[in-house]
Amino acid sequence: MQTTNANEEVNYLEYKGKYSGIWGWIFSTDHKRIGLLYLYSIAIMFVVGAFLGLAMKLELIAPGKTIMNAATYNATFTVHGVIMIFMIVIPGLPAVFGNFLMPIMIGAKDVAFPKLNLLSWWLYVAGVLLILTALLFGPGVPDTGWTFYAPYSFKTGTNLLPAIFGAFVLGFSSILTGLNFLVTIHRLRAPGMKWLKLPLFVWTLYGTAWIQLLATPVVGITLVLVSLERVFGIGVFDPVLGGDPVLYQHLFWIYSHPAVYIMILPAMGAISEIIPTFAQKGIFGYKALIISTMAIAFVGYLVWGHHMYTAGMSGTAQYYFSLLTFFVAIPSAIKVFNWISTMYKGSIKLDTPFYWAASFIFVFMIGGLTGLVLGALATNIYVHDTAFVVAHFHFIVFGGVGFSFFGAIHYWYPKIFGKMYDKYWANVGWIVFFIGFMTLYTPMFYLGMQGMPRRYYDYLEEFHGGNILSTFGSWIMITGLVIIITNLIRSARKGEKAGINPWGGKTLEWRVPSPPPLENWDEIPVIGEEESKYF
């Protein structure tokens, strides 16, 4: 295979093209460099977002003022939410690992449209800058929450229009990535790489790409409507002008709910790669996992109303949204059953990526099962807009996507950087993070059931206990995070050299050198009929 002449080729990290230094990166159309550009931009934003979260938790350690006033607190959770959702978890895995690995995994030299791919990253950066300037240099404090609900968002003088424009630019970046991936997966598969041989991570990127393409334009529509209202005074959302604030919520969630699946599907895909590698056997239920991916992508469009049960929709609408929400839970359950079955009779090697994957399954189950409480009408009325919801979506978005992201980085790190990290510290980081995560978010379920609403700067004494525990958890979690990140950064320089296939992975990326050469393959691989279709 490829391995013999590996050392003579220039790898993508060392390659010197037309431009040098940083220009060689930000003008590079190499999918691997673009993947890393995303990784670095997302990592920077993540540090900011996590710091804001930590500050919020510290404020909530006791009733009354602890470290900041109400206005600062409201601004903090708004910026925290906007950064975490729009700039980190939505681009998240597809932008980083999808870009870096998908072409290699299907045996291609790059994505179908490399220049468009670079444009996506530029748009991402532009969107981030636009939103941040809109938030930080607006006429008023940004204090609307990441949902920007009308009519409050129109009243506070926050720069709503530029912020939505920024979200639109980010959305455009997302659409272009989706389009690029769709075409790449359709057209650039290596000979013999049939659809039913594609790695499951690629399949989830495929499902995600369709959502990106079809759901994201709604942000554009919202932008147009908000502009019509702001600029021409046509009443769409603002009741003062005769508009309907609930319409805004519909449009917001028609995009933002499928966006949850944009986040979680690739996360599930990465888990479907990690588990078989460390169980040293093929995945259990390959086709079932594909079908469930596509089912989630499809039904995920139709359930946005479960964010609005208390907003006063018609009874029939409530009924259908609730029923469909329950249905969308089934494919996720199927995935969990198949992952666990993959471990059955395997030969399990306990390494850092596997710890992340197994703990992913655990926290994802908690997130998913509490989602049932929120999907059912009666119980939703009770805990909607309380700390329960905050706990639920942190279990899905941070527990699900976050754990998978950390699993993926520990899994593909030797491939991406050609170095192996310190496994001892990586494991320590994982267990500390996991304990911190559980301590931070579990009490919030309880607080929600006690009736504590979300987005509360101050609270009554009866909520004190749960909040202390939660804040305490945030300190443990941040310690874990520091260990993990320090270890990864340090190992990029000091780590031992990693071989081509340190984990014994079966997918194609483990056949190219680490780090991969500029064009991935000197010769496009041919996938033989006899090769396992259960990558």
Added chain:
Amino acid sequence: MYNTEVTQASNFVEGVDFAFLLILGISFFFLIALTAAMVFFIIKYNAKKHPKPKEIHGSNTLEIVWTVIPFLLTLLMFYYGWIGWSPMTKPPKDSMEVTVYGRMWNFLFEYENGRKSDTLFLPKGQPVKLNLVALDVLHSLYIPAFRVKQDMVPGKEDNFMWFEPQKEGTYEIFCAEYCGLQHSYMYSWAKVLEDSTFQSWYQDTTQVVAAIESPTAAGKRIMQNIGCFACHTLDGSKLVGPSFKGIYGTTRTVKTGREKREIVADDAYIINSIYDPASDVVDGYSKGLMLSYEGQLSDEDIGLIIEYLKTVK
């Protein structure tokens, strides 16, 4: 209708809690069973003990089993969620009606006889229908003990919630929808009383109370009830709006349209500040935060407020 031994705070508690317990029960079962299976496999099939993996590519029977069983369970959970909720949409005809005004950042409850209160007094065993009116932005009326919540949407007509309180006591009312700076201070209490106690409170109209109070005390009580102090302080510190400390009779700098001018805070100015806050906006504060109280406060009410403001030194 109700024969349960334990009296619940409201008629919805049983339905909601049953759905909750059912879903939590199913959830815990799966969480524990699946986690146990996973941990068991990880230990049993550890590479050290089990060096040769056995390829198993899947099983259609199992896929069908674990599609059908969750499907049936979701139908069950959906069903109980739905029947716990659907009575919430159908208020009985004989309900007592109370109109709730939500504004930044307080609730005001207005009864059929015109009695107004910042606390929701309710007779036990009597169905109540709350008509929800939001005056500025979204709010959400949430009484955790009663298991009810409904968003208050500005401009939305015929927006209501109902319940029947079944147990005497004092229960928290929160605003659950984020509504700006003082969102976490937008809470009140529901006091469920024996019918006779409630009636004596209910018949006791504002005027009667006002007459026995001094005008300044009455003014302060009105302001407390309607929530002026969510934005204004008495001690000179700035909140959302300027402090009332020493306001009466001093010269204020205001913006009228684009023009800045000086104006003395006399009766006319205060009346205008309350009925039309947008016309003269105090310098350094933003327009649109304080909304008009026209229709909420009568001229007499404002007269009492002015009497009170004169005393705030």
